Amino acid sequence: MTPQSEDFSAWYNELVFKAELVDRGPAKGTMVIRPYGYRIWELLQADLDRRIKETGHQNAYFPLLIPQSYLQREAEHVEGFAPELAVVTHAGGKQLEEPLIIRPTSETVIGEFMAKWLSSHRDLPMLLNQWANVVRWELRPRMFLRTTEFLWQEGHTAHTDEADAMRETMLALDTLYARTAREVAAMPVIEGEKTAGERFAGAVRTFAIEAMMRDGRALQAGTSHYMGTNFARAFNIQYTGEDGRLSYAHTTSWGMSTRMIGGVIMTHGDDKGLVLPPRLAPYQVVIVPIGRGGQAAEVIAAAAALAQRLADTGIRAHVDDRPQLSPGFKFNDWELRGVPIRLELGPRDLAAGSAVMALRLGDAKESISLDGAPARLADELEAFQDFLLQRATAFRDSHTVTTDEWGGFAKAVATGWARALHCGTPECEEEIKAVTAATARCIPLDGEPESGPCVRCGRPSAYGKRVIFGRAY
Amino acid sequence: MTPQSEDFSAWYNELVFKAELVDRGPAKGTMVIRPYGYRIWELLQADLDRRIKETGHQNAYFPLLIPQSYLQREAEHVEGFAPELAVVTHAGGKQLEEPLIIRPTSETVIGEFMAKWLSSHRDLPMLLNQWANVVRWELRPRMFLRTTEFLWQEGHTAHTDEADAMRETMLALDTLYARTAREVAAMPVIEGEKTAGERFAGAVRTFAIEAMMRDGRALQAGTSHYMGTNFARAFNIQYTGEDGRLSYAHTTSWGMSTRMIGGVIMTHGDDKGLVLPPRLAPYQVVIVPIGRGGQAAEVIAAAAALAQRLADTGIRAHVDDRPQLSPGFKFNDWELRGVPIRLELGPRDLAAGSAVMALRLGDAKESISLDGAPARLADELEAFQDFLLQRATAFRDSHTVTTDEWGGFAKAVATGWARALHCGTPECEEEIKAVTAATARCIPLDGEPESGPCVRCGRPSAYGKRVIFGRAY
Numbered sequence: 001m002t003p004q005s006e007d008f009s010a011w012y013n014e015l016v017f018k019a020e021l022v023d024r025g026p027a028k029g030t031m032v033i034r035p036y037g038y039r040i041w042e043l044l045q046a047d048l049d050r051r052i053k054e055t056g057h058q059n060a061y062f063p064l065l066i067p068q069s070y071l072q073r074e075a076e077h078v079e080g081f082a083p084e085l086a087v088v089t090h091a092g093g094k095q096l097e098e099p100l101i102i103r104p105t106s107e108t109v110i111g112e113f114m115a116k117w118l119s120s121h122r123d124l125p126m127l128l129n130q131w132a133n134v135v136r137w138e139l140r141p142r143m144f145l146r147t148t149e150f151l152w153q154e155g156h157t158a159h160t161d162e163a164d165a166m167r168e169t170m171l172a173l174d175t176l177y178a179r180t181a182r183e184v185a186a187m188p189v190i191e192g193e194k195t196a197g198e199r200f201a202g203a204v205r206t207f208a209i210e211a212m213m214r215d216g217r218a219l220q221a222g223t224s225h226y227m228g229t230n231f232a233r234a235f236n237i238q239y240t241g242e243d244g245r246l247s248y249a250h251t252t253s254w255g256m257s258t259r260m261i262g263g264v265i266m267t268h269g270d271d272k273g274l275v276l277p278p279r280l281a282p283y284q285v286v287i288v289p290i291g292r293g294g295q296a297a298e299v300i301a302a303a304a305a306l307a308q309r310l311a312d313t314g315i316r317a318h319v320d321d322r323p324q325l326s327p328g329f330k331f332n333d334w335e336l337r338g339v340p341i342r343l344e345l346g347p348r349d350l351a352a353g354s355a356v357m358a359l360r361l362g363d364a365k366e367s368i369s370l371d372g373a374p375a376r377l378a379d380e381l382e383a384f385q386d387f388l389l390q391r392a393t394a395f396r397d398s399h400t401v402t403t404d405e406w407g408g409f410a411k412a413v414a415t416g417w418a419r420a421l422h423c424g425t426p427e428c429e430e431e432i433k434a435v436t437a438a439t440a441r442c443i444p445l446d447g448e449p450e451s452g453p454c455v456r457c458g459r460p461s462a463y464g465k466r467v468i469f470g471r472a473y
Numbered sequence: 474m475t476p477q478s479e480d481f482s483a484w485y486n487e488l489v490f491k492a493e494l495v496d497r498g499p500a501k502g503t504m505v506i507r508p509y510g511y512r513i514w515e516l517l518q519a520d521l522d523r524r525i526k527e528t529g530h531q532n533a534y535f536p537l538l539i540p541q542s543y544l545q546r547e548a549e550h551v552e553g554f555a556p557e558l559a560v561v562t563h564a565g566g567k568q569l570e571e572p573l574i575i576r577p578t579s580e581t582v583i584g585e586f587m588a589k590w591l592s593s594h595r596d597l598p599m600l601l602n603q604w605a606n607v608v609r610w611e612l613r614p615r616m617f618l619r620t621t622e623f624l625w626q627e628g629h630t631a632h633t634d635e636a637d638a639m640r641e642t643m644l645a646l647d648t649l650y651a652r653t654a655r656e657v658a659a660m661p662v663i664e665g666e667k668t669a670g671e672r673f674a675g676a677v678r679t680f681a682i683e684a685m686m687r688d689g690r691a692l693q694a695g696t697s698h699y700m701g702t703n704f705a706r707a708f709n710i711q712y713t714g715e716d717g718r719l720s721y722a723h724t725t726s727w728g729m730s731t732r733m734i735g736g737v738i739m740t741h742g743d744d745k746g747l748v749l750p751p752r753l754a755p756y757q758v759v760i761v762p763i764g765r766g767g768q769a770a771e772v773i774a775a776a777a778a779l780a781q782r783l784a785d786t787g788i789r790a791h792v793d794d795r796p797q798l799s800p801g802f803k804f805n806d807w808e809l810r811g812v813p814i815r816l817e818l819g820p821r822d823l824a825a826g827s828a829v830m831a832l833r834l835g836d837a838k839e840s841i842s843l844d845g846a847p848a849r850l851a852d853e854l855e856a857f858q859d860f861l862l863q864r865a866t867a868f869r870d871s872h873t874v875t876t877d878e879w880g881g882f883a884k885a886v887a888t889g890w891a892r893a894l895h896c897g898t899p900e901c902e903e904e905i906k907a908v909t910a911a912t913a914r915c916i917p918l919d920g921e922p923e924s925g926p927c928v929r930c931g932r933p934s935a936y937g938k939r940v941i942f943g944r945a946y
Contacts, residue, residue, distance in 0.1 A: 023586060023589070023590075025535070025536035025538075025582075026536065026539070026540050026543065026582065026585065027536060027538040027539075027540065027573050030536040030537075030538060031536070032533070032534070032535050032536065032586055033533060033534040034533055035531035035532065035533045035601070038531075038532050038533045038534050039531070039532070041534075042532065058508035058511075058512070059508065059511050059512070059515065060505070060506060060507055060508045060511045061505070061506040061511050061514075061624065062498070062505050063498035063499065063500060063503040063504070063505065063622055064503075064537075064575075064606055064608065064622050065498075065500040065503060065559070065608070065621075065622065066499070066500075067499050067500065070499065082566070083565065083566055084565065085564070085565075085566075086538070086561050086563075086564040086565075086573075087561060087562065087563040087564065088559050088560060088561050088562075088575065089560065089561075089562045089563065090559070090560040090562065090572075091558070091559040091560065091610045092556065092557065092558075092559075092610030092612065093555070093556055093558075093610075099563075100500050100559075102537075102561065102575070109498075109499065112499065113496060113505055116496070117496075122795075122797065128508070132606075133537055133605075133606065135537065135538070137564045137565030137566075139565065148538075149536055149537050149538065151534065322595075324595065
């Protein structure tokens with residue numbers, strides 16, 4: 001496999017196939033998510049879905065096919081998505097009277113039904129979510145990061161006023177996305193607002209979580225939008241207030257997708273392959289039985305018994321008993337697939353009541369007792385999860401430079417992020433992008449109040465705080 | 474609401490909207506699954522997914538869009554599905570060189586990748602499943618039962634030989650589908666094989682579970698197909714055996730869909746509304762606090778505390794504290810929505826440490842102690858689940874007639890099912906359908922050996938056992 005230091009993109013593109021996470025789909029830019037990759041998605045999904053439900057949202061399912069006219073009702077929205085649409089023109093053997101769009105996102109169709117279901121202020125807030133596939137035609141597809149079809153959840157909510165809708169927007173950003181990224185994916189994301197040029201088509205304000213990949217680039221890993229009354233006006237989402245007056249609802253939408261899997265790969269992976277955070281690892285512990293001839297059966301039986309004991313305490317364990325492969329091959333295979341802990345179990349270990357433990361990071365091997373294995377491995381997995389978050393945080397911080405001069409800025413965004421003051425004009429953002437390929441990733445929520453001259457053009461800074469710039473995926 | 478006895482179809486069509494299970498989607502024949510309906514699907518899905526995983530299958534995800542040429546590779550398959558296809562002709566602002574089909578089912582695209590991934594006999598069996606949406610253009614749509622887009626799981630497996638593939642076909646039918654239907658949906662399904670005319674397009678053998686609805690009609694609630702080597706030949710799904718020879722794999726596919734929700738409604742519902750089996754009920758217990766003025770807050774707090782105690786023991790409980798609605802309105806509302814148990818909690822009950830329990834079926838009310846409520850309600854829910862299965866079984870049996878004469882047959886299929894001997898010719902099946910609207914539902918797996926003259930034409934019977942005939946959804 002190409003080393004990360006030589007060509008990070010090549011490393012990524014080789015790894016996703018070698019680790020059997022994906023395959024290329026037949027239609028341009030589509031992907032097949034193979035079982036090992038899909039299990040990572042299921043684990044992420046289960047955790048995020050729990051958080052979505054705990055915060056009072058209800059899942060529903062809206063149609064895949066949206067009449068073209070729906071998209072046209074919100075002018076900015078259709079303008080933003082028009083180049084990426086897939087269009088059904090024929091169905092049931094006939095040409096359709098009105099073409100149908102495969103949803104690129106569902107604000108329009110959900111807006112239509114919110115309008116139908118909403119009547120009184122008592123129906124608010126209306127807190128909906130759906131798990132779905134969406135299609136956006138991609139000219140430069142990349143597995144997980146930008147694919148023509150991807151899986152995601154999209155939250156869509158309606159509220160009485162701006163304050164309540166903004167609370168929701170921030171809840172999705174922080175309580176749902178930032179926490180899932182940090183606690184489950186071990187990705188130390190920055191929460192911030194997008195500048196005008198990076199806003200969602202149709203939104204009043206867009207917020208995102210931004211993560212740093214091991215090549216210093218930024219990955220937008222989840223977005224949350226406050227729509228104001230833009231969609232409410234386009235779809236007539238109105239309610240009768242306590243005073244009997246009709247008002248437009250304020251809506252939000254927010255999404256997190258299979259792109260997160262790409263983020264996990266590029267946040268933690270190394271030249272040996274994937275490094276999976278235990279909470280997202282399909283197998284947290286793989287047991288490799290070692291023993292030939294007459295001893296093989298006994299060792300495999302002991303490995304299976306150990307795996308069952310681990311499973312009973314909630315650890316996802318797997319015995320690799322493939323007879324035709326050598327232990328060395330298996331070690332490399334599970335390293336490539338990013339399994340946090342490998343246990344080697346041979347006849348001598350078994351006789352001694354122990355197994356040899358090797359962590360995915362570091363070269364040390366240690367003999368651990370079989371009796372205490374469940375408790376010990378649970379501790380190791382928790383420590384491994386914590387370590388990944390700490391390591392990624394340290395990496396991000398050491399690749400983020402606070403700078404007020406252009407030379408330092410350009411140097412910083414070549415290998416990581418720059419925290420700089422910016423004038424806030426789209427032209428200046430464009431110019432920075434043209435020269436350095438870096439874009440304004442976000443205006444961090446937790447930035448200290450600060451102002452001064454723009455790092456590029458010297459005009460007075462906007463936003464009252466520093467902006468994070470970096471090259472992005 | 475129209476009574477079942479007056480017009481069963483009208484009853485169904487009114488109920489699915491009134492109970493807020495669905496709404497009509499904008500594109501012809503599509504549906505919106507609303508939160509209350511979607512929760513039923515999630516509960517069914519969680520149970521079936523667990524069974525699918527426990528039997529060694531792995532989830533994956535294959536693309537929505539399938540090149541037209543893939544479908545054409547299996548002649549019967551494309552012939553069967555051609556009239557129902559939705560076709561994407563334009564994407565990314567351009568006309569596509571080859572049109573893309575929105576998957577009506579995924580044998581073709583999954584076959585393509587099985588061929589790519591399969592090499593040795595050691596790779597078999599290959600046991601895949603996906604949860605996905607599919608699109609089949611419907612001319613006579615009906616919510617849940619026949620919609621242009623629906624949600625389902627589709628299992629796709631490859632095996633070394635017919636025996637192993639047939640074991641899988643029967644495992645899906647029995648261990649996955651029949652048990653889910655009986656144990657979760659309380660639907661007493663019959664497992665059987667389809668006659669040639671009812672086979673899946675491209676299958677060698679098709680099996681199904683058939684359920685009887687309360688109007689006596691049959692609902693096919695899940696199907697499992699043995700494909701022989703038809704798709705293996707079309708997609709070149711081959712493996713090298715232990716002897717080094719190349720052979721075609723034998724494949725299967727099987728699916729269960731959101732149609733099951735329609736089955737649940739029509740198996741258990743009555744003139745008051747839905748009757749949900751506890752295992753699929755979004756709320757198993759609804760608590761209606763009763764109390765005005767100063768007492769309201771105290772009663773609502775007690776109801777919330779009780780709901781929490783029930784939730785702690787795994788019971789899905791909900792407090793209906795909508796202030797603007799009367800208790801009577803709420804009782805009717807939750808009856809309509811099929812909640813198995815309602816608890817009424819007023820100031821006097823509270824003072825006595827009790828609540829009034831009313832089951833969704835029967836008129837009796839009973840005072841139960843709050844202390845013992847979790848254990849008591851768990852027992853009641855289990856009994857309710859069992860009762861629904863028993864009631865549906867009794868209904869089915871009393872509406873199934875074993876008959877050898879045409880008069881009795883025609884009478885039986887007007888209100889239920891007929892168990893009859895049949896010659897097995899498609900012409901005779903067609904004639905029976907033309908005269909009575911009944912079709913051969915299945916040849917039950919557990920039928921006793923029997924033969925004699927065909928109930929319609931008098932020719933010698935086929936199959937060696939009786940066939941179930943009925944009018945179907």
